[in-house]
Amino acid sequence: MxxxxxxxxxxxxxxxxxxLLSSCTASFCSDLDKAHILYAFxxxxxxxxxxxxxxxxQVFEGNNNVFYKAVMPTSNSSGLGKTNTDAAKAGIxxxxxxxxxxxxxxxxxxxxxxxxxxSVDFTKVTYAEVxxxxxxxxxxxxxxxxxxxxxKLWNNxxxxxxELKAMTAVAGxxxxxxxxxTNDYLNIYKKDMNSLIASSRSxxxxxxxxxxxxxYANGAHYRENKAAVEIQAxxxxxxxxxxxxxxxxxxxxxxxTETFVKTFKNGGVAGGVAQLLAIFLITFIVRSLMLVVxxxxxxxxxxxxxLQPEIAKIQNKYPNSNHNNYEKQQMAAExxxxxxxxxxxxxxxxxxxxxxxxxxxxxxxxxxxxxSLSSDSFLRLHLSDNINTVLFNGANWGNGSAITALxxxxxxxAAQVVAMLLPQWIQKAKRKKIxxxxxxxxxNEQQNRMKMFTYIMMAMIIFMGFMLPAAMGVYWFFGAxxxxxxxxxIEKINSARAKKKGK
Numbered sequence: 001m002x003x004x005x006x007x008x009x010x011x012x013x014x015x016x017x018x019x020l021l022s023s024c025t026a027s028f029c030s031d032l033d034k035a036h037i038l039y040a041f042x043x044x045x046x047x048x049x050x051x052x053x054x055x056x057x058q059v060f061e062g063n064n065n066v067f068y069k070a071v072m073p074t075s076n077s078s079g080l081g082k083t084n085t086d087a088a089k090a091g092i093x094x095x096x097x098x099x100x101x102x103x104x105x106x107x108x109x110x111x112x113x114x115x116x117x118x119s120v121d122f123t124k125v126t127y128a129e130v131x132x133x134x135x136x137x138x139x140x141x142x143x144x145x146x147x148x149x150x151x152k153l154w155n156n157x158x159x160x161x162x163e164l165k166a167m168t169a170v171a172g173x174x175x176x177x178x179x180x181x182t183n184d185y186l187n188i189y190k191k192d193m194n195s196l197i198a199s200s201r202s203x204x205x206x207x208x209x210x211x212x213x214x215x216y217a218n219g220a221h222y223r224e225n226k227a228a229v230e231i232q233a234x235x236x237x238x239x240x241x242x243x244x245x246x247x248x249x250x251x252x253x254x255x256x257t258e259t260f261v262k263t264f265k266n267g268g269v270a271g272g273v274a275q276l277l278a279i280f281l282i283t284f285i286v287r288s289l290m291l292v293v294x295x296x297x298x299x300x301x302x303x304x305x306x307l308q309p310e311i312a313k314i315q316n317k318y319p320n321s322n323h324n325n326y327e328k329q330q331m332a333a334e335x336x337x338x339x340x341x342x343x344x345x346x347x348x349x350x351x352x353x354x355x356x357x358x359x360x361x362x363x364x365x366x367x368x369x370x371x372s373l374s375s376d377s378f379l380r381l382h383l384s385d386n387i388n389t390v391l392f393n394g395a396n397w398g399n400g401s402a403i404t405a406l407x408x409x410x411x412x413x414a415a416q417v418v419a420m421l422l423p424q425w426i427q428k429a430k431r432k433k434i435x436x437x438x439x440x441x442x443x444n445e446q447q448n449r450m451k452m453f454t455y456i457m458m459a460m461i462i463f464m465g466f467m468l469p470a471a472m473g474v475y476w477f478f479g480a481x482x483x484x485x486x487x488x489x490i491e492k493i494n495s496a497r498a499k500k501k502g503k
Contacts, residue, residue: 025250025365026242028234029203031153035143036229037197040215042079043138044104045097047071050127059105059130060122066130068104070097077216079196083189092188095181099164102175103141106160111137139230154190161186202374202384204254204366207262208233212374213382231371249362254370257282261372271376275383279367279471283478286363290356291486310338367471379404383471390470405470412473413462415480420458422487 029037046068049056056067073081084094108130112120115133144156165180167173181189202212210228217225239251257278264274314334318327338344367373367383374384381390381404391409396402465473 025245025361025369027201027203028239028242028246028254028369029201030232032139032143032145033203033229033231034153034197034200035139035141036231037200037214038079038142038193039138040227040229041077041193041196042141043134043215044107044141045070045072045080045100046104046108048127048130059108060125062123063125065124065126068101070101072097072100073216075216077196079189079193081216082192082196083185086188086192087185090184090188092184093182094185096179098175099179099181102164102167102179103160106163107138107141108134110140110156114140135227136230157190201368202371203231203234204251204258204369205231205233205371206255206258209371211371212384228375245358245362246365249359250365250369253282253286253363253366256285257366257370258372261370272378272381272383275373275376275471276378276474278372279383279474280478282363282367283475283482286359287479287482290359307338307342307344311335314338363475364468364472367475368469370471373469373471377401381405381408381470383474384469386468387470387473388466408470408473408477409466412465412477412480415477415484416458416461416465419480419483419487422484426487426491 046059047070048059049067049069050065052064052067053069056069058064059066059068072084074084076082076085080100087094109122111133112122112125112129114137116125116129140156141160142154142157143152144159145152161181164175165177167175168177168180200212200214205211209231211231212228213226214229215226234251236247236251236255240247242250260278260281261271261274264277265271269277314331315321317334318324318331321327321331370384374382376382380399380401382401385401385405387405387409390396390405391402393402396405461476465476
């Protein structure tokens with residue numbers, strides 16, 4: 001197998017490893033968080049009004065404060081819309097509108113009892129109280145915290161369906177068996193709803209509050225926009241229960257992100273700008289700590305750059321080392337002697353990769369999990385949204401968020417190109433000083449392998465920056481700027497030392 005092929009396969013293996021290990025950072029969303037998000041994707045079909053409009057009916061008998069009209073969502077971004085579409089494709093009968101209306105009434109009843117107390121008078125509740133109760137407790141459609149040690153997500157939903165089934169035996173209940181969904185339909189609904197929330201991982205919060213923008217907007221009176229949902233506060237103990245990576249790195253990075261965003265916003269900084277500043281500080285802290293941990297290898301790399309002229313001279317002494325074993329051994333011996341003299345370990349770069357890899361995964365998990373980054377926006381771009389998702393949604397070009405995402409991607413890609421190729425450009429400039437000594441095939445082959453590896457890694461980062469949340473694009477942009485500055489500073493120090501020795 002050709003070396004270039006091996007290198008490509010190796011790089012693709014690294015990419016697969018990154019994608020695989022990214023799933024090792026668990027979601028911080030609790031069952032209660034998920035219930036809130038589920039309700040944002042299916043808040044029912046009842047569109048509520050404060051006064052009676054054409055076609056509206058009383059929600060509760062004897063109550064002239066709240067009315068409803070049934071509005072069936074059709075968008076696949078909603079739970080019901082997606083389920084009904086999938087059920088139709090599978091030839092499965094959908095329940096009648098009455099089923100959804102009665103389900104909404106049961107949910108509203110639970111929410112009002114939770115909000116106003118068990119003795120609430122349904123004939124006197126107001127429109128404002130209905131909306132407030134649903135905003136605060138609509139999640140009870142999917143969650144019952146008083147269900148002992150049993151799994152709590154979906155438990156109330158099962159109970160509500162059982163109640164509706166029991167109501168069909170009561171005369172005048174307004175619902176009959178033919179209104180109800182089949183088991184196949186319920187299975188599709190549950191599967192689709194879980195699918196809609198599967199990518200919702202922004203639940204790492206240090207304060208209980210409303211975050212993000214979840215669900216869908218159907219243009220109806222009650223819910224015209226996506227909604228922020230209540231996310232529970234998480235602590236370090238919760239993180240350790242998720243796993244060692246979450247406790248050791250993901251939560252501390254996420255905690256810092258949340259703290260920085262909160263501090264900036266409390267200081268009057270706009271939400272989107274506060275998020276950018278927070279990611280900048282996170283990047284600076286993480287990269288600085290990484291520099292401390294890998295300072296020895298960073299110094300070694302700097303020495304390697306400074307020794308490029310001497311390395312090239314040794315390589316040029318053995319022009320046939322590419323196919324002559326004797327020359328190859330002699331060159332290796334001289335190279336080893338040079339490395340030993342200057343205390344350089346050429347394999348030390350592996351240590352850097354071993355340290356950087358889990359840190360990268362944990363930063364990824366922290367920024368993806370940050371609840372604050374799912375709220376607000378910068379130039380209409382929510383940093384929790386994937387760049388490719390934003391760019392491929394036509395509506396985003398109209399509201400401007402896709403333009404912001406495009407420029408972010410381009411700036412990130414350009415910065416990564418400069419950061420990764422700058423060391424090669426510097427080394428190439430130094431080699432020009434010894435070009436007259438001739439060229440070594442082994443040297444050229446080594447340089448070509450390094451270039452190929454750099455290009456593949458650069459392409460992988462740019463590709464992942466395209467596929468991952470915009471927050472990671474911002475992190476990689478700031479990280480590239482940090483790397484460029486680090487390379488230039490090290491080169492300036494090396495040049496100063498070289499001039500000092502030359503005197």
